[in-house]
Amino acid sequence: MAYAEFLYPQNKSEQIETLVKSISIFKEKKKQRENEMNIIVNGEDGLILKTLDIKSTQLNIEYFYNDDFLQVHRDILARLKTPNDKGIVLLHGLPGTGKTTYLRYLIGEVDKRILFVSPSVAENLMDPTFIDLLIDNPNAILIIEDAENIIMDRKVNAVSSVSNLLNLSDGLLSDCLNVQIICTFNSNISTIDNALMRKGRLIARYEFGKLKIDKAQQLCEFLEKEITVKREMTLAELMNANNTDYAEQNIRPIGFRREHVLTEN
Secondary structure, three states: OOOOOOOOOHHHHHHHHHHHHHHHOOOOOEOOOOOEEEEEEEEOOEEEEEEEEOOOOOOOHHHHOOOOHHHHHHHHHHHHOOOOOOEEEEEEEOOOOOHHHHHHHHHHHOOEOEEEOOHHHHOOOOOHHHHHHHHHOOOOEEEEOOOHHHHEOOOOOOOOOHHHHHHHHHOHHHHHHOOEEEEEEOOOHHHEOHHHHOOOOEEEEEEEOOEOHHHHHHHHHHOOOOOOOOOOEOHHHHHOOOOOOHHHOOOOOOHHHHHHHHHHO
16 A cells, blocks of 8 residues: 655645645545445546445355355455455356345445446447546446346457456556456356456356255245245245246237137147
């Protein structure tokens, strides 16, 4: 951590105050509250941050996720808490398996400033206005949800923004900005550009899946839910087990479509 000490005569106090104000803009910005996230939006003079409070999430990793995730979580948390670090975290898997829940938990566990990057903004990571924003917020963590199009293999997607991510996470620019990036997505890891997963660049990668039967039963008992688990379940299925699943209800077709179906049957 750098610091400066000024020795000056009393009649120069105004000049010193001006100097301190001018250099204070480069002071590392940390979160003001435990559960806050900054949304990147367009302002009159470029990109600006809007601070939002995030729902506090108390999470017992040992109960809510399969056993192989615990060490991955420890590695992620240790790196995100390391000052002036860089690198990429890739979190993927089926919808409803706890990726967003885990992100909420992480936000409350780290002191660094969290910047939420929408996919549209993420496509222009090397835009001067975005770089200017990062210069004003060094040592931050970027979160990009639904990042499929951003991190897709460049051989498949010609407009992929992988090269931009590489520059921010492991290029010359990363040495100055010290930015860490968390990308979440639902697609298979095989569609992701291999360059993102090189050793030294990748902090961690994890595929969230359905809870094993014994883990799901253990979580039910921890949550005091009177449920007997007979199959692997997503976290969303288990947490909402007593709610009506409208998606699986039979929808009777009406009108001409119904007559057509009845005729075919």
